[in-house]
Amino acid sequence: MTRNELFGNILKKRSFLCVGLDSDINKIPPSLHKAEDPVFEFNKGIIDATADFVVACKPNIAFYESRGAGGWITLKKTVDYIKKNYPDIFLIADAKRGDIGNTSKLYARAFFENMDFDGVTVAPYMGEDSVTPFLEYPGKWVILLALTSNRGADDFQYHPGDENSLYKLVLNKSKSWADMENMMYVVGATRAEMLSDIREIVPHHFLLIPGIGAQGGSLDDVVDHGINSSCGLLVNSSRGIIFADNSQEYARAAKVKAHELQKQMEAHLDMRGLL
16 A cells, blocks of 8 residues: 555545454353354444544554464455455554564565555564565555653663654654665654654654554644654554444444544544545
């Protein structure tokens, strides 16, 4: 998916919402456990209910690979279902991979050839040769970890007053590896006030923003500090949508939550003259 196609879908759906498919088998409605593949049935319900309001879906790979071979089958079925029924949805593998070149080549093959994801989250710690194999696929995206929303991010990524904070080094260095047409960055919503500084370094790139809702991030703050002339934001919500209800009405509840966020996003896009 190209940058223009992604932006066009944002305008069409009046939304920059990403739904995280962190589909924990221990949290899905008990009624689904009778199904042959409970997590896939859960995912289908969420996807069908929210498709009108989202531009991206982001399965967190840990929730699938932790279940062994069956989990990988569920993931593949989920990807194929989205690609067949909702091809306009930007599909992200939240895998946080990144290793020496030969290994990264195989990770890239797994997610871009075998699974046909549009983008994959990548850890930058091992440097350029661990990232470039993911950039060899036309139309695919690297989504590089920059400034994450977890408390431990302060250990390495950021120190107040330090102009050489690691996240800034990551942003500045990686701009020579790729451009805004095939690289995005992960920036946590709980760091929203720092988005203004990030935009000084990468003014035109898309940012994947986890951390609103259950993690305490504010959509208003993210937009105020991070939006650009092409929106430039994919704001993710996982638990707040997919586990809004644990009954047989889980899909209906997810639809309501997704629609609420979409309406808020529509207002922000309209306010800034993007619609």
